[in-house]
Amino acid sequence: MSANSLGRLLVSALVALVxxxxxxPSWADLVRPQFLVLAVLYWxxxxxxxxxxxxxxxxGLMLDVFQGPVLGEHALALALAAYIxxxxxxxxxxxxxxxxxxxxxxxxxxYEVVLFAIDGWTGxxxxxxxxxxHTVTGALIWPVAAAILAYGAGxxx
Amino acid sequence: xxxxxxxxxxxxxxxxxxxxxxxxAVLSVVCxxxxxxxxxxxxxxxxxxxxxxxxxxxxxxxxxAWHWLKESFQTREALQAENxxxxxxxxxxxxxxxxxxxxxxxxxxxxxxxxALPPVADRWLAAEIVTVQVNGLRQRLLxxxxxxxxxxxxxxxxxxxxxxxxxxxxxxxxxxxxxITDPEHAVPVRIERTGLRTIAxxxxxxxxxxxxxxxxxxxIKGGDLxxxxxxxxxxxxGYPVARVTSxxxxxxxxxxxxxxxxxxxxxxxxxxMLVWFxxxxxxxxxxxxxxxKADALGELKSGDPAMQPQVAKHAPPPxxxxxxxxxxxxxxxxxxxxxxxxxxxxxxxxxxxxxxPKPEATPGHTP
Numbered sequence: 001m002s003a004n005s006l007g008r009l010l011v012s013a014l015v016a017l018v019x020x021x022x023x024x025p026s027w028a029d030l031v032r033p034q035f036l037v038l039a040v041l042y043w044x045x046x047x048x049x050x051x052x053x054x055x056x057x058x059x060g061l062m063l064d065v066f067q068g069p070v071l072g073e074h075a076l077a078l079a080l081a082a083y084i085x086x087x088x089x090x091x092x093x094x095x096x097x098x099x100x101x102x103x104x105x106x107x108x109x110x111y112e113v114v115l116f117a118i119d120g121w122t123g124x125x126x127x128x129x130x131x132x133x134h135t136v137t138g139a140l141i142w143p144v145a146a147a148i149l150a151y152g153a154g155x156x157x
Numbered sequence: 158x159x160x161x162x163x164x165x166x167x168x169x170x171x172x173x174x175x176x177x178x179x180x181x182a183v184l185s186v187v188c189x190x191x192x193x194x195x196x197x198x199x200x201x202x203x204x205x206x207x208x209x210x211x212x213x214x215x216x217x218x219x220x221x222a223w224h225w226l227k228e229s230f231q232t233r234e235a236l237q238a239e240n241x242x243x244x245x246x247x248x249x250x251x252x253x254x255x256x257x258x259x260x261x262x263x264x265x266x267x268x269x270x271x272x273a274l275p276p277v278a279d280r281w282l283a284a285e286i287v288t289v290q291v292n293g294l295r296q297r298l299l300x301x302x303x304x305x306x307x308x309x310x311x312x313x314x315x316x317x318x319x320x321x322x323x324x325x326x327x328x329x330x331x332x333x334x335x336x337i338t339d340p341e342h343a344v345p346v347r348i349e350r351t352g353l354r355t356i357a358x359x360x361x362x363x364x365x366x367x368x369x370x371x372x373x374x375x376x377i378k379g380g381d382l383x384x385x386x387x388x389x390x391x392x393x394x395g396y397p398v399a400r401v402t403s404x405x406x407x408x409x410x411x412x413x414x415x416x417x418x419x420x421x422x423x424x425x426x427x428x429x430m431l432v433w434f435x436x437x438x439x440x441x442x443x444x445x446x447x448x449x450k451a452d453a454l455g456e457l458k459s460g461d462p463a464m465q466p467q468v469a470k471h472a473p474p475p476x477x478x479x480x481x482x483x484x485x486x487x488x489x490x491x492x493x494x495x496x497x498x499x500x501x502x503x504x505x506x507x508x509x510x511x512x513x514p515k516p517e518a519t520p521g522h523t524p
Contacts, residue, residue, distance in 0.1 A: 014212075021288065022216050026362075029292040053174060057181040065205040066213075067295065069341075071198050072188030079185065083178035122193050124341050128361065130293045 005050050012039050012149060013059055021066050030130050033138035036063060037111060038145045040078055041104060044085035045092050046150075056082030069124040077114035081107045097143045105139035203304070206328030213299055213331065217288045224427075277393050277438045282306060282431045284314075287331065291424065293361040296339035298322070300429065303330040308431055311391050315430045319397040319420030320344065320385060324431075332431075336423055337398065338363050346398050347386035351376050354386050357398060360416070363423040366399050368415035373406050375413055383417055393434050393441050 016035035024032060036059050043051030060075030068074050084107060085092060092103055112135055119125055192198040284300040291297075302308050304327050314321040314334050322336040335342050338359040346357045346368075353375060357366040371377060381401040387394025399417035406413050434441045 017212060018216055021213060023220070023288050023290065026292050029290065030294070048174075053177045053181055057185065060185070061205070062209070065202065065209050067290070067297075070189045071192040071202055071205075072185035075188065076182055076185035079178060079181040083174060086174045118189065122189070126294050126340055128293055128340065 005047050008152065009043050009047065009051055009055065012043070012152070013055070017059075017062060017066075020063070031133055031137050033141050033145075034108070034111075034134050035145070037078060037081065037108065038104070038138055038142060039149070040082050041085050041107060042146055042149050044082045045089045048086040048089045051082070052086045053079050053082045069119065070122050073115060073118045073122075076118070077111045080114060081111045084110070097146070100146070101139045101142045104142045105135060108135035108138045111135075202326060203328055206326060206331065206333075207303075210303075210328060210331045213288050277395075277434050277441055279433045279435045281433075282308070283428055284308075284332075284431055285428055286426065291336075291363055294340065296336040296342075296359065296361070296363065296423075297325075298334040298336065298429070300324075300332045300334060300431070301330070302431060303328045303332050305329055307433075308332045313392050313396075313432050313434070315396065315432055316421045316426050316428075317430075318422060319399070320392065321421045321423060321426070321429050323391050334429075336363070337419060337421075338366060338423060344392065344398060345386045345388040346383040347394075348377055348401075349382040349384050351381075353377065354388070357383060357417060364418055365402070366417045366419060368401075368417060369412065371413045371415055373408075373411055373413050377401060377404055377413070377415060379404060387441075393438070 013036065016039040019035040020032075040051065040056045040059050043055060044053075056078040057075050060073075060078035061071065063074035063078070064071045092100060095103065109132075112132060116131070188198065192202070282302060284302040287299040287301050289298055298314075298321075300308075300314075308324060308327050310324055310327050312324045312332075314323060320337055322334045322339070322342065324332045325335045326333040336359065337344050337357070338361065340359050340361045342359045344357050345354065347354050353371075355368050355371050355375075357368055360367045366383075368377075368383075379401050383398045383401065385392040385394055385396045385398055397420050399419045401415060401417045403416045404413055405415070
């Protein structure tokens with residue numbers, strides 16, 4: 001069971017990573033949700049023992065390699081988001097989808113605030129409001145993403 | 158990795174997750190500190206970038222395969238037409254090069270040198286663009302050349318029309334390039350017509366650069382050509398960057414709002430050139446890049462253009478090249494980036510030898 005869910009988790013992380021670095025036109029790139037963050041949040045809620053903080057940390061490290069100014073930036077933000085979701089996973093899991101999306105929105109905002117702060121401290125400030133778009137699209141796509149991940153989990157279990 | 162395999166039967170305690178979060182948070186802060194301050198994590202990043210390259214290749218393979226298919230099924234007529242066009246272009250360039258030889262010789266004589274100077278660019282390497290990330294926040298390219306091809310961090314990237322950017326992270330087989338239009342990038346330029354120096358900052362879209370540090374009464378107008386000024390230590394002097402498109406002098410603000418359009422085809426290129434420059438050439442970058450992106454870019458962006466160190470534009474090449482000569486030149490020509498580290502990083506002189514100026518090979522942080 002554990003090995004199986006670990007495999008699913010890694011596959012979903014790989015797919016999310018590919019979706020994250022897939023080249024897209026400029027407008028689509030800006031509204032693209034952070035798929036890997038959504039995957040980490042999903043597994044933090046639904047498999048907090050397998051996924052969770054370590055998964056968030058290593059996923060964030062991969063994001064840092066692809067698009068981070070310093071190593072560890074996305075890792076910290078994603079570990080924080082995963083920690084909140086692991087801590088409250090029972091409460092979040094029992095909420096209806098709409099409320100879950102709102103909580104995900106809050107988590108994505110917290111994630112982006114951490115990135116924003118670290119960007120500023122390390123001397124790469126990008127103050128454009130465009131950077132906050134993905135929090136909204138991420139929350140909007142959360143019900144779909146969660147359904148797909150749950151479907152995959154149900155099929156293969 | 159041990160956290161992945163915790164037993165499924167063990168109940169999850171809240172305290173445990175808090176502890177683990179603390180551990181990982183501390184770990185990432187340490188990571189950030191060392192990556193930002195000491196550049197000790199270059200090796201880690203190098204390995205991770207090598208591991209990430211297959212994913213990036215796979216992601217970009219469908220467009221690449223389509224491009225390849227289109228090219229292999231091109232008709233004979235299209236190929237002949239292209240061949241003819243290229244022939245014409247080559248003849249044109251040869252004629253111009255002939256003229257250039259004569260001019261360079263004349264210029265050399267005028268400067269009282271023995272012979273004409275060799276071109277500042279020592280050698281080129283064509284690189285294909287693997288993936289592109291262009292949006293309002295980040296403008297990056299990934300090239301299919303890396304350290305195995307001798308690419309180094311802070312290397313200038315050009316196309317046939319002008320400046321494209323510089324490398325920021327170099328992996329074993331790939332290199333990430335920051336475009337000159339990235340909001341984090343700034344390039345020191347000179348207005349060709351007047352010689353006025355300023356800084357062109359990326360505006361976040363591939364068609365425009367901003368010149369935010371020009372006073373309202375600066376002598377600049379639409380159509381002016383901006384060329385690299387050779388300050389900042391990355392780009393050599395005199396390469397075309399952009400053409401001024403609009404100048405807006407508002408009586409309320411003390412600075413002019415100037416926009417320029419990059420000359421390089423940042424959005425349509427599929428191949429770019431990585432360039433190695435002769436280190437002892439007068440037009441070469443004033444100082445070599447020392448400790449990488451953070452210093453090179455950060456200093457450029459935050460620096461006041463009026464406070465930039467001035468370099469004699471056509472100083473004769475140093476006769477005795479070496480650490481001593483470099484140290485002597487440092488107080489006059491050093492960038493504010495890290496003057497103390499300059500003699501150390503100058504290392505082997507006259508080094509277009511690509512492997513030598515690796516930042517991690519010579520510890521370049523100030524004591």
